[in-house]
Amino acid sequence: xxxxxxxxxxxxxxxxxxxxxxxxxxxxxxxxxxxxxxxxxxxxxxxxxxxxxxxxxxxxxxxxxxxxxxxxxxxxxxxxxxxxxxxxxxxxxxxxxxxxxxxxxxxxxxxxxxxxxxxxxxxxxxxxxxxxxxxxxxxxxxxxxxxxxxxxxxxxxxxxxxxxxxxxxxxxxxxxxxxxxxxxxxxxxxxxxxxxxxxxxxxxxxxxxxxxxxxxxxxxxxxxxxxxxxxxxxxxxxxxxxxxxxxxxxxxxxxxxxxxxxxxxxxxxxxxxxxxxxxxxxxxxxxxxxxxxxxxxxxxxxxxxxxxxxxxxxx
Amino acid sequence: xxxxxxxxxxxxxxxxxxxxxxxxxxxxxxxxxxxxxxxxxxxxxxxxxxxxxxxxxxxxxxxxxxxxxxxxxxxxxxxxxxxxxxxxxxxxxxxxxxxxxxxxxxxxxxxxxxxxxxxxxxxxxxxxxxxxxxxxxxxxxxxxxxxxxxxxxxxxxxxxxxxxxxxxxxxxxxxxxxxxxxxxxxxxxxxxxxxxxxxxxxxxxxxxxxxxxxxxxxxxxxxxxxxxxxxxxxxxxxxxxxxxxxxxxxxxxxxxxxxxxxxxxxxxxxxxxxxxxxxxxxxxxxxxxxxxxxxxxxxxxxxxxxxxxxx
Numbered sequence: 001x002x003x004x005x006x007x008x009x010x011x012x013x014x015x016x017x018x019x020x021x022x023x024x025x026x027x028x029x030x031x032x033x034x035x036x037x038x039x040x041x042x043x044x045x046x047x048x049x050x051x052x053x054x055x056x057x058x059x060x061x062x063x064x065x066x067x068x069x070x071x072x073x074x075x076x077x078x079x080x081x082x083x084x085x086x087x088x089x090x091x092x093x094x095x096x097x098x099x100x101x102x103x104x105x106x107x108x109x110x111x112x113x114x115x116x117x118x119x120x121x122x123x124x125x126x127x128x129x130x131x132x133x134x135x136x137x138x139x140x141x142x143x144x145x146x147x148x149x150x151x152x153x154x155x156x157x158x159x160x161x162x163x164x165x166x167x168x169x170x171x172x173x174x175x176x177x178x179x180x181x182x183x184x185x186x187x188x189x190x191x192x193x194x195x196x197x198x199x200x201x202x203x204x205x206x207x208x209x210x211x212x213x214x215x216x217x218x219x220x221x222x223x224x225x226x227x228x229x230x231x232x233x234x235x236x237x238x239x240x241x242x243x244x245x246x247x248x249x250x251x252x253x254x255x256x257x258x259x260x261x262x263x264x265x266x267x268x269x270x271x272x273x274x275x276x277x278x279x280x281x282x283x284x285x286x287x288x289x290x291x292x293x294x295x296x297x298x299x300x301x302x303x304x305x306x307x308x309x310x311x312x313x314x315x
Numbered sequence: 316x317x318x319x320x321x322x323x324x325x326x327x328x329x330x331x332x333x334x335x336x337x338x339x340x341x342x343x344x345x346x347x348x349x350x351x352x353x354x355x356x357x358x359x360x361x362x363x364x365x366x367x368x369x370x371x372x373x374x375x376x377x378x379x380x381x382x383x384x385x386x387x388x389x390x391x392x393x394x395x396x397x398x399x400x401x402x403x404x405x406x407x408x409x410x411x412x413x414x415x416x417x418x419x420x421x422x423x424x425x426x427x428x429x430x431x432x433x434x435x436x437x438x439x440x441x442x443x444x445x446x447x448x449x450x451x452x453x454x455x456x457x458x459x460x461x462x463x464x465x466x467x468x469x470x471x472x473x474x475x476x477x478x479x480x481x482x483x484x485x486x487x488x489x490x491x492x493x494x495x496x497x498x499x500x501x502x503x504x505x506x507x508x509x510x511x512x513x514x515x516x517x518x519x520x521x522x523x524x525x526x527x528x529x530x531x532x533x534x535x536x537x538x539x540x541x542x543x544x545x546x547x548x549x550x551x552x553x554x555x556x557x558x559x560x561x562x563x564x565x566x567x568x569x570x571x572x573x574x575x576x577x578x579x580x581x582x583x584x585x586x587x588x589x590x591x592x593x594x595x596x597x598x599x600x601x602x603x604x605x606x607x608x609x610x611x612x613x614x615x616x617x618x619x620x621x622x623x624x625x626x
Contacts, residue, residue: 195564220572221584234462
């Protein structure tokens with residue numbers, strides 16, 4: 001009897017494997033999208049990619065004004081690491097209002113997020129820079145949801161408090177190498193920046209006018225990593241999203257203007273860039289969940305949320 | 316299938332042959348999958364790595380020194396990256412292998428039983444630690460120390476670009492830490508597998524313990540130690556996560572205090588967003604890495620095992 005039960009169990013195990021692999025093979029695009037997803041929600045991803053496939057194929061715009069508590073389904077976002085705080089805050093708040101909807105976000109970089117959007121594996125692509133012409137030509141629509149300042153940070157022990165745009169450019173191209181040349185102690189400058197596909201790096205280099213001529217000593221993969229490196233290295237300088245600045249680093253004034261919300265809104269602080277939540281096609285062509293998300297962002301509650309994470313709302 | 320236990324040699328011959336043949340077939344299928352995997356990986360790497368070699372040019376990629384993939388005029392020179400991987404791996408092996416083999420000798424031959432009972436599990440645990448942890452420790456402990464050293468060494472230099480401690484030396488130290496457990500475990504197994512009578516024969520003719528170890532036991536364990544070295548080199552050249560946190564990731568000539576990029580970290584840090592030609596060049600980097608590993612495996616196996624065959 002023992003032998004036959006063993007054989008029976010082995011047979012059942014083999015059948016389950018076969019059935020499982022057949023169902024996986026059945027939905028090839030979904031599994032391809034699932035493999036591009038990163039660590040965040042490993043098990044829920046396979047469930048969400050199945051339902052997003054059905055969501056994006058259904059284009060029933062007449063369901064736009066359902067009551068928010070009736071919504072159900074998933075919204076997937078991918079993109080900029082600078083937008084992590086905003087994406088997480090929006091996801092939490094929206095899910096609290098609409099318990100039937102699951103909002104997931106991955107942080108792979110602005111360019112990677114827009115690529116995922118073009119490939120159709122996510123609903124929203126987060127980007128911390130404006131869209132390029134090729135991306136707009138592929139059908140992506142640029143929905144600016146907030147304005148973000150880029151803060152230039154140094155470690156807390158640094159006595160320098162202000163830099164001119166010229167000095168900043170010279171530091172990042174390697175012409176100025178010591179803090180004593182800009183009014184600080186005699187310490188070498190450690191230039192920290194982002195990797196080549198980063199929206200923050202793109203925006204920074206363009207606004208300061210040093211595109212493709214920067215000489216970095218450290219090219220790190222996320223806004224958080226830059227902040228951590230600057231905080232722990234005396235003499236380091238780096239650029240981060242304004243909402244990430246906390247007590248561990250000091251944000252410099254540029255051209256005498258401090259990086260505050262008022263100055264960015266007034267336009268006197270020149271390092272600011274749009275936070276874009278791009279969609280494939282206009283918002284009105286998206287499914288009910290995505291439309292509700294954008295409606296939430298445009299509402300007073302949404303604006304309060306955006307300001308609470310340190311960003312500036314668009315009027 | 317047999318439905319009663321059968322212990323006779325002659326009975327149930329048909330069933331037994333069936334079971335034998337079925338087992339052979341299953342083993343062959345498993346082996347087939349392994350071989351198919353290696354061949355398909357090789358084939359796929361060649362297919363995806365080749366286009367960039369033709370569109371950008373072999374000379375520009377392999378012998379160019381400037382890496383600016385997102386510039387107006389993109390430049391894809393990875394010479395410094397290749398040199399960094401070579402130098403980094405050689406140095407990590409030069410540091411890690413002697414320490415590893417000598418530790419294995421200590422554990423297998425010299426250590427009193429109680430100490431061996433503590434050190435051995437510790438080394439086995441070390442082998443199981445994920446590589447990211449080594450990277451984090453390097454970031455927390457190694458980088459500040461390296462930065463202080465950098466400030467002292469380059470005190471009056473006007474041309475050096477300060478990296479805050481993330482440089483080639485940090486990466487090499489992290490790599491040698493990582494290959495230690497592999498080398499120690501395998502070398503120790505190899506040393507313990509040497510037949511005892513060889514050791515006793517050597518001691519019987521009057522050699523000291525140390526002479527026995529270095530002139531008799533280690534040469535006898537040569538093929539096992541060679542395996543350990545090959546695996547160590549493989550791990551060192553293939554490591555990406557740990558060293559991406561401590562090496563700085565700028566493309567420079569591999570001098571000890573420069574911020575450098577390895578073949579592996581070059582792929583990891585830029586693959587997420589790369590498009591078009593850039594993406595093709597990253598696959599070419601993968602192909603070059605693959606070729607390196609194959610070449611190293613073959614060459615090392617030939618050199619290190621030659622001694623065995625000559626015996």
